[in-house]
Amino acid sequence: MPAVSSRGRGRRTISEPNMVPFIDVMLVLLIIFMVTAPLISPSMIDLPSIGKAAKQPDVVIQIILGKNDALEMKVKENSTPVTLSSLAEKVQQAQKKSSTGAEVPNTAVVISADKTVKYESVVKVMDTLQRAGIARVGLSVQLVN
Numbered sequence: 001m002p003a004v005s006s007r008g009r010g011r012r013t014i015s016e017p018n019m020v021p022f023i024d025v026m027l028v029l030l031i032i033f034m035v036t037a038p039l040i041s042p043s044m045i046d047l048p049s050i051g052k053a054a055k056q057p058d059v060v061i062q063i064i065l066g067k068n069d070a071l072e073m074k075v076k077e078n079s080t081p082v083t084l085s086s087l088a089e090k091v092q093q094a095q096k097k098s099s100t101g102a103e104v105p106n107t108a109v110v111i112s113a114d115k116t117v118k119y120e121s122v123v124k125v126m127d128t129l130q131r132a133g134i135a136r137v138g139l140s141v142q143l144v145n
Contacts, residue, residue, distance in 0.1 A: 057108035057136065061094050063087070063129075065113040069121050084124065088132030095134075112140035 062074040
């Protein structure tokens with residue numbers, strides 16, 4: 001029953017929230033969590049081992065995306081400027097360059113970009129390479145100055 005105040009001219013009821021049901025619910029939830037917590041078994045994560053890792057690429061072709069979207073292709077120590085339209089053709093030619101003239105099966109293409117380059121430019125380069133059928137395209141995590 002609400003309390004009644006007799007100040008002033010008439011009677012007013014003072015409404016206060018009843019906290020007892022709230023406390024009862026919270027205590028029941030606390031007991032449920034305390035009982036069920038020890039029953040939950042920790043999940044196991046299957047991490048890859050060293051033996052399962054893929055073989056390192058034989059040839060790494062590095063595409064360097066510099067300031068002002070200037071593209072440069074670097075194979076071993078040789079560096080040549082390229083345009084976006086001729087990029088796929090140049091990469092495919094670099095993949096085929098070997099002593100026998102056959103395509104090197106384990107070739108990776110790594111894209112390195114300047115930190116001021118827009119992400120859109122990097123995606124365009126990746127898209128161009130993947131549309132040309134180049135399988136292993138990755139991003140470098142090293143900063144290019």
